Amino acid sequence: xxxxxxxxxxxxxxxxxxxxxxxxxxxxxxxxxxxxxxxxxxxxxxxxxxxxxxxxxxxxxxxxxxxxxxxxxxxxxxxxxxxxxxxxxxxxxxxxxxxxxxxxxxxxxxxxxxxxxxxxxxxxxxxxxxxxxxxxxxxxxxxxxxxxxxxxxxxxxxxxxxxxxxxxxxxxxxxxxxxxxxxxxxxxxxxxxxxxxxxxxxxxxxxxxxxxxxxxxxxxxxxxxxxxxxxxxxxxxxxxxxxxxxx
Amino acid sequence: xxxxxxxxxxxxxxxxxxxxxxxxxxxxxxxxxxxxxxxxxxxxxxxxxxxxxxxxxxxxxxxxxxxxxxxxxxxxxxxxxxxxxxxxxxxxxxxxxxxxxxxxxxxxxxxxxxxxxxxxxxxxxxxxxxxxxxxxxxxxxxxxxxxxxxxxxxxxxxxxxxxxxxxxxxxxxxxxxxxxxxxxxxxxxxxxxxxxxxxxxxxxxxxxxxxxxxxxxxxxxxxxxxxxxxxxxxxxxxxxxxxxxxxxxxxxxxxxxxxxxxxxxxxxxxxxxxxxxxxxxxxxxxxxxxxxxxxxxxxxxxxxxxxxxxxxxxxxxxxx
Ligand SMILES: Cc1cc2nc3c(=O)[nH]c(=O)nc-3n(C[C@H](O)[C@H](O)[C@H](O)COP(=O)(O)OP(=O)(O)OC[C@H]3O[C@@H](n4cnc5c(N)ncnc54)[C@H](O)[C@@H]3O)c2cc1C
Numbered sequence: 001x002x003x004x005x006x007x008x009x010x011x012x013x014x015x016x017x018x019x020x021x022x023x024x025x026x027x028x029x030x031x032x033x034x035x036x037x038x039x040x041x042x043x044x045x046x047x048x049x050x051x052x053x054x055x056x057x058x059x060x061x062x063x064x065x066x067x068x069x070x071x072x073x074x075x076x077x078x079x080x081x082x083x084x085x086x087x088x089x090x091x092x093x094x095x096x097x098x099x100x101x102x103x104x105x106x107x108x109x110x111x112x113x114x115x116x117x118x119x120x121x122x123x124x125x126x127x128x129x130x131x132x133x134x135x136x137x138x139x140x141x142x143x144x145x146x147x148x149x150x151x152x153x154x155x156x157x158x159x160x161x162x163x164x165x166x167x168x169x170x171x172x173x174x175x176x177x178x179x180x181x182x183x184x185x186x187x188x189x190x191x192x193x194x195x196x197x198x199x200x201x202x203x204x205x206x207x208x209x210x211x212x213x214x215x216x217x218x219x220x221x222x223x224x225x226x227x228x229x230x231x232x233x234x235x236x237x238x239x240x241x242x243x244x245x246x247x
Numbered sequence: 248x249x250x251x252x253x254x255x256x257x258x259x260x261x262x263x264x265x266x267x268x269x270x271x272x273x274x275x276x277x278x279x280x281x282x283x284x285x286x287x288x289x290x291x292x293x294x295x296x297x298x299x300x301x302x303x304x305x306x307x308x309x310x311x312x313x314x315x316x317x318x319x320x321x322x323x324x325x326x327x328x329x330x331x332x333x334x335x336x337x338x339x340x341x342x343x344x345x346x347x348x349x350x351x352x353x354x355x356x357x358x359x360x361x362x363x364x365x366x367x368x369x370x371x372x373x374x375x376x377x378x379x380x381x382x383x384x385x386x387x388x389x390x391x392x393x394x395x396x397x398x399x400x401x402x403x404x405x406x407x408x409x410x411x412x413x414x415x416x417x418x419x420x421x422x423x424x425x426x427x428x429x430x431x432x433x434x435x436x437x438x439x440x441x442x443x444x445x446x447x448x449x450x451x452x453x454x455x456x457x458x459x460x461x462x463x464x465x466x467x468x469x470x471x472x473x474x475x476x477x478x479x480x481x482x483x484x485x486x487x488x489x490x491x492x493x494x495x496x497x498x499x500x501x502x503x504x505x506x507x508x509x510x511x512x513x514x515x516x517x518x519x520x521x522x523x524x525x526x527x528x529x530x531x532x533x534x535x536x537x538x539x540x541x542x543x544x545x546x547x548x549x550x551x552x553x554x555x556x557x558x559x560x561x562x563x564x565x566x567x
Contacts, residue, residue: 211390
């Protein structure tokens with residue numbers, strides 16, 4: 001079985017969100033970068049577990065981005081995986097990124113493509129679905145568990161107000177979220193080993209760009225909190241009911 | 248024409264679809280055209296009443312296979328309706344179905360997609376849609392540069408208004424392939440309000456000390472018809488189920504009222520809830536960062552304050 005895990009780079013969750021160049025660009029100076037948590041904690045770790053359970057599994061990681069992304073890719077390799085592929089492209093839009101990954105997935109005949117459910121920066125939640133469509137494969141999104149026996153996968157996915165259990169045969173594209181696996185910390189052996197794992201750099205294919213970012217805005221600042229005394233919580237209820245008309 | 252996808256689960260239309268329908272009708276009016284809807288699978292709901300939300304026509308493919316969700320088959324079916332009706336804009340609710348189908352449809356039709364939209368498109372100069380980014384910490388205005396456009400609207404972003412109009416229901420004839428996905432179980436937490444669609448959310452953090460104290464949250468939620476949520480550590484230590492975890496790495500929500508009890512308001516938590524219209528914080532620490540993001544608050548011990556709040560709400564509800 002061949003698994004391809006999509007890895008993206010995002011600002012750390014505590015990074016200051018600010019914009020430059022007339023609010024057209026994320027202000028990246030001084031920002032700490034991490035592997036997108038959904039890719040790392042859920043997609044990648046679950047794929048590593050599948051490989052641990054079955055050493056015949058071939059596990060490759062893929063990232064679309066420039067050479068600045070390599071530390072993140074090495075960090076992912078320190079957790080596990082046999083090799084990584086970087087498509088040397090400046091990120092444009094999700095369709096273009098998905099087209100790059102789909103081309104590799106097709107050529108490499110992967111049985112399983114894992115993505116995170118979304119990135120924590122652009123919150124697109126689009127790459128997995130687009131890859132699946134470009135490969136004409138079934139897609140299960142927002143998976144909270146994934147199990148496999150031979151070619152038969154059992155996947156639990158989140159639905160509004162609950163969960164659904166799906167069965168499908170490989171090949172398959174799955175987007176992963178909380179529940180799939182538990183976060184791991186890379187150990188020394190992993191970090192040393194990652195240095196010598198292959199990291200192939202490939203040039204992008206020509207693909208459409210369907211959208212572009214015009215500008216960014218920050219949310220309006222709150223007017224300030226109205227505090228009610230702890231001696232009189234009934235007053236809070238009255239304000240919510242009569243002033244805010246919140247219920 | 249603006250086509251809105253109406254989502255059903257086990258034969259019933261989801262609440263967020265009505266919001267998407269109203270949004271689609273308003274986009275259509277803005278573009279000087281009309282809105283139509285597409286619904287897949289067999290439902291028992293009255294579809295002509297979708298006209299109340301502004302759509303003129305409902306295209307239905309009442310095929311049993313489509314009653315279960317399969318993103319691949321849904322995409323094929325919707326694409327056929329788009330082609331036959333010549334829709335220019337396709338609207339989804341950005342719920343679990345929309346998140347799986349809208350990107351597929353985007354790739355299939357080469358139609359630019361904005362997910363997580365929170366406002367009407369700006370059509371004064373091109374076609375620009377505002378969406379949340381950085382998990383609610385900022386917004387991006389995205390240009391869609393293709394003739395066909397797809398928008399997935401975040402739940403609770405658009406006001407639902409109702410008329411007495413009805414829609415014409417027209418069966419759409421097409422063949423449907425066998426599904427490659429077998430749905431073997433659907434487990435819904437019954438009797439609870441769905442978190443992403445809820446108007447009011449009552450949420451608890453580590454300050455509540457243990458799962459045995461969650462009555463303070465659930466009792467208030469039941470009185471208010473609210474959904475319950477929690478901070479990440481609370482889900483991690485299994486005091487509450489994972490699907491209640493809100494924040495940057497959990498669900499991002501935008502209810503009308505968010506009540507946070509014993510939650511510090513860490514940046515990752517705020518990211519998922521700061522689009523709530525009214526935020527109420529109950530925390531014993533006056534320095535808790537959550538107060539900076541709150542509209543109303545009480546600095547006090549939840550165990551003393553909450554029973555009084557619950558009683559006061561109960562009184563109002565009893566006389567309402
Ligand atoms: C990469 C990353 C992603 C993360 N994603 C998320 C996320 O999606 N969602 C999320 O919630 N967190 C997330 N976190 C964790 C986040 O940083 C905080 O640790 C977490 O939100 C704290 O949860 P809490 O407020 O319940 O607990 P605490 O920080 O322990 O706060 C408890 C609060 O309760 C108050 N309190 C205690 N006793 C009482 C009482 N008797 N009455 C009233 N108040 C009381 C305290 O004053 C305190 O403010 C993430 C962290 C990282 C590093």
